[in-house]
Amino acid sequence: MSNILEVQGLNKNYESFSVKDVSFEIPTGYIMGFIGPNGAGKTTTIKSILNMVSYQSGEVKLFGLDSKDNVSQIYEQIGVVMDTPFYADDWTSADVEAAVSPFYTHWDSGKFAGLLSQFSIDKKKKVKELSRGMKVKLMIAVALSHDARLLILDEPTSGLDPVARDELCEMLGDFVTDENRSVLFSTHITADLEKIADYITFILDGRIVFTGSKDSFLESYVLVKGGLEEISAQQKKLVIGLREHVTGFEGMAETGNLGRLPKSLLVEPITLDEIIIYMNKGDKLYE
Amino acid sequence: MNKMLSFVRLDYITVKPYLTLKNLLIFLVVALIMITSSGSSVSAIAMLMVYATLYVSYPFAVGEKNGIDALYVTLSIKRSTVVLGRYLFALTVDVFAGLLAYAFSFVVLTVMQKDFNVLESGVVMLVMLLLYIIIQAVQLPIYFKLGYAKAKLLAYMPFVGLFVITLAVTNLLKDSFSLPQIMSFFGWFAANPLVAVLLGLLILVGIIVISYRTSLRFYNKRDF
Numbered sequence: 001m002s003n004i005l006e007v008q009g010l011n012k013n014y015e016s017f018s019v020k021d022v023s024f025e026i027p028t029g030y031i032m033g034f035i036g037p038n039g040a041g042k043t044t045t046i047k048s049i050l051n052m053v054s055y056q057s058g059e060v061k062l063f064g065l066d067s068k069d070n071v072s073q074i075y076e077q078i079g080v081v082m083d084t085p086f087y088a089d090d091w092t093s094a095d096v097e098a099a100v101s102p103f104y105t106h107w108d109s110g111k112f113a114g115l116l117s118q119f120s121i122d123k124k125k126k127v128k129e130l131s132r133g134m135k136v137k138l139m140i141a142v143a144l145s146h147d148a149r150l151l152i153l154d155e156p157t158s159g160l161d162p163v164a165r166d167e168l169c170e171m172l173g174d175f176v177t178d179e180n181r182s183v184l185f186s187t188h189i190t191a192d193l194e195k196i197a198d199y200i201t202f203i204l205d206g207r208i209v210f211t212g213s214k215d216s217f218l219e220s221y222v223l224v225k226g227g228l229e230e231i232s233a234q235q236k237k238l239v240i241g242l243r244e245h246v247t248g249f250e251g252m253a254e255t256g257n258l259g260r261l262p263k264s265l266l267v268e269p270i271t272l273d274e275i276i277i278y279m280n281k282g283d284k285l286y287e
Numbered sequence: 288m289n290k291m292l293s294f295v296r297l298d299y300i301t302v303k304p305y306l307t308l309k310n311l312l313i314f315l316v317v318a319l320i321m322i323t324s325s326g327s328s329v330s331a332i333a334m335l336m337v338y339a340t341l342y343v344s345y346p347f348a349v350g351e352k353n354g355i356d357a358l359y360v361t362l363s364i365k366r367s368t369v370v371l372g373r374y375l376f377a378l379t380v381d382v383f384a385g386l387l388a389y390a391f392s393f394v395v396l397t398v399m400q401k402d403f404n405v406l407e408s409g410v411v412m413l414v415m416l417l418l419y420i421i422i423q424a425v426q427l428p429i430y431f432k433l434g435y436a437k438a439k440l441l442a443y444m445p446f447v448g449l450f451v452i453t454l455a456v457t458n459l460l461k462d463s464f465s466l467p468q469i470m471s472f473f474g475w476f477a478a479n480p481l482v483a484v485l486l487g488l489l490i491l492v493g494i495i496v497i498s499y500r501t502s503l504r505f506y507n508k509r510d511f
Contacts, residue, residue, distance in 0.1 A: 052360050053510035075363035086354040086361075090304035099300045102293035103362040126304075 002064070004028045004150050004182040005049070010058030012048050017206060019044050022058070024201045024211040026150075029179035031172060033193035033214065034186035035272060036203040037280050042186040045203065046154050049184075050080065062150065076104060079143020083155040085135045089128035093121055093138060104146035115141035133164035140171060151175060151183045157192055165189070169196045190272035200272070204279055214272075221275055222258065225250040226265040235261055241278030252278035294364055294372030295379060301355065302345040314338040318388070319395060326401055328392030328408045335391065336415045339384025343377045343423055344442065347435040357511040370431065370503045374495070377423050385412045417491065422449060424498035432505035 003025040010022040019041040026032045036042050048055040051067060060067040062074045087096050093116055101107040116123060119137040121130065130138065136156045143151055151172070157165045169192050172183050187193060193200065193214070201211040210217055224239060227248040236242055238260055239251035252270060253261060270278075318331040350356055359369050389412050396403040425445040429438045460469055476483035 047357075047511070050357075050360060052357050054508075071365065072363045075361060078361065080361045082354075082357070084354070086356075086358040088301055088304070088349050088353050088355065090349075091300070095300055095303070099297050100358075100362060102296065103290070103364065 002028050003061075004063060005184065006059075006061040007045070007049060008059040008061075010045065010048055010055055010060065012044055012053060012055040014044075017041070017044075019048070019055075019203075019206045022203070022206075022208050024208060026182050026184055026199065028182055029176060030198040031176055031183040031185060031196050032199040032201060033190070033197035033272075034184055034201050034203070035188065035190055035193065035276060037276055038188060040203045041206040042203055043154055044206075046152060046184070046186055050078075050152065076106065076146065077149040079140070079146070079148030079151045081136060081139040081143060081151065081153040081156045083158055085127060085139050087127050087138075089126065091127050092125065093123050093141075096127070096138065096142065100142060100146075106147040108145050108147070112141055112145035115144055132159045133161070136160065136164070136168065140168070144175070149181050151181070151185075153183065154186045155188070156185075157187055157189050165192055168192075172196055188276070190276065194272055202275070202279070209279060217275070218270065218272070220255055221252050221270050221278075222255055223250065223268040223270045223274060224253045224261060224265045225268070226262070230262050230264055241281030243281070252282070290364060290368055291372050291375065294359075294368055295376045298346045298373065298376040301349050302342050305345055305349075306342070310338075315391065318391060322392060322395045323399065326396075328389075328396060328403065329411050331392050331395075332385070332388040332408060332411050333415055335388035336381070336384045336412075336419060339380050339387075340419050340423070343380055344426070344430065344435065344439070346373065346376065347430045347438070351435045354511065356509070360511065366506050367503055370499060370506050373431075374427065374499055374502075377427065378420065381416055381419050381423070385416050388412065417487075418449070420491065421494060422446060424494045428498055428501040428505055431502040431509075434509075 005026040007025065008023050010019060012019040017039070022041070022045055024032075034042055034045070044053065047053045048058075049060050049062075049067065051071075063077060065074055067074060087099070091099065097109065097112055101109070101112075116138075119134070119141060121134055121138055121141070127135065127138070139156075140151075153172075157168060160168070172185065173196050175181055176183060185193065185197065197214050199212065200214045200217045202209045202217070210220070221240075225248065228244060231239070231249065236249075238257045239249070239253055242249055242251040252275065258267065314335060318335050321331045321334060322328060346355075356369075364372075389408055392408055393403050422445045425448070426438075426442045429441050429444075432438070433441070464472075476486075
């Protein structure tokens with residue numbers, strides 16, 4: 001199985017924030033969810049991958065090629081969808097096509113027109129007159145019209161209603177039916193990823209906490225609940241993001257640590273959202 | 288080269304929504320008033336070229352507002368192509384504006400049945416063109432360094448700077464040399480027009496090259 005994207009030891013330092021030693025890879029044909037709370041370093045990592053920001057060290061390989069060389073060859077095959085489109089507000093979809101199409105050798109005008117029609121995007125409307133959902137769809141239409149093999153999406157679903165989010169997830173699912181294509185989908189709305197992601201990379205405070213299959217990620221942690229008298233001070237240290245209240249406590253534990261916790265505790269499966277919340281809390285707890 | 292021309296076209300598409308007929312008509316009417324009141328094309332040509340050069344900063348303004356620099360990256364446009372393309376776009380705007388102003392003055396004066404001084408109008412157009420190329424050579428690195436919002440006030444400095452430099456040089460010449468010496472200096476260039484043109488071109492190209500390299504150095508350091 002070849003990798004469509006490989007990030008190795010990426011470091012990007014700002015005055016008040018750093019992305020440290022970020023490494024992960026996306027196998028061809030799969031969707032990877034890139035998760036983490038706001039400010040964790042998702043956008044910085046994505047912008048580094050895309051060379052929108054310069055990074056201090058590390059290596060990014062796309063389609064097996066170094067991302068800093070072979071620029072034209074690489075970007076031809078990437079579709080980028082950010083949280084807001086980088087098209088001029090006053091452009092119509094025709095202007096968008098006129099602006100971007102000369103730079104893609106595989107641009108398909110018929111496909112673009114078909115996608116605009118499929119997405120019900122009014123061709124006469126300016127970008128600023130489109131709803132958030134429509135703007136995301138316009139970016140996706142551009143990405144799909146130049147035959148991109150890798151879609152990189154940065155928070156495309158924030159601010160979208162559930163129907164639009166569901167449509168987008170369906171589109172991404174369809175996109176990877178061709179097993180030469182992959183998706184890197186950054187979001188903090190993890191419910192979307194629970195449905196469609198095959199792999200998860202979790203970033204927190206600029207460091208990768210986990211990267212691997214979604215199933216193994218979800219199986220790595222459990223939700224534990226119990227009475228305060230059930231757990232010793234030593235055992236509390238095994239509970240990530242421990243929250244105590246009058247009637248007891250709750251928190252997240254590594255599945256591997258379950259044997260070291262009392263059997264009387266209530267153990268439940270955990271969601272991606274909960275993992276992010278508890279990890280974030282746990283991180284602050286252990287500072 | 289293909290990407291360069293596509294980039295110039297992209298800049299045109301970026302400013303196109305703001306190239307409205309209403310704006311053009313306003314400037315043409317003002318130019319018309321200038322021509323009819325003075326009977327000469329000089330001020331009208333200068334004014335129309337000022338109008339056009341305003342558009343040179345529009346790609347920076349629109350680009351910054353909408354994050355279009357990030358789009359250039361996704362379109363695999365090299366930063367050197369962006370910078371050189373922007374210079375080419377500015378030059379295209381200046382030349383087009385000069386020709387439009389020249390043609391407009393010719394038409395108006397012909398309709399008014401007044402003399403159109405072909406040489407004088409041509410020289411004014413050329414001088415204005417060179418002047419704006421020099422001013423933009425100073426302005427563009429500022430835009431590439433700071434972006435439109437931070438640079439827009441500073442970008443007017445070359446106009447002031449040029450005025451101050453002209454004044455200073457004039458005073459320096461007046462104080463340091465006698466009138467016959469100055470006349471003889473310029474007289475030499477008048478007698479050797481080819482040398483004067485070549486020297487002028489050399490200085491102009493030098494200014495543009497320094498400006499381009501400075502812009503590229505600044506733009507290479509920008510994160511989007």
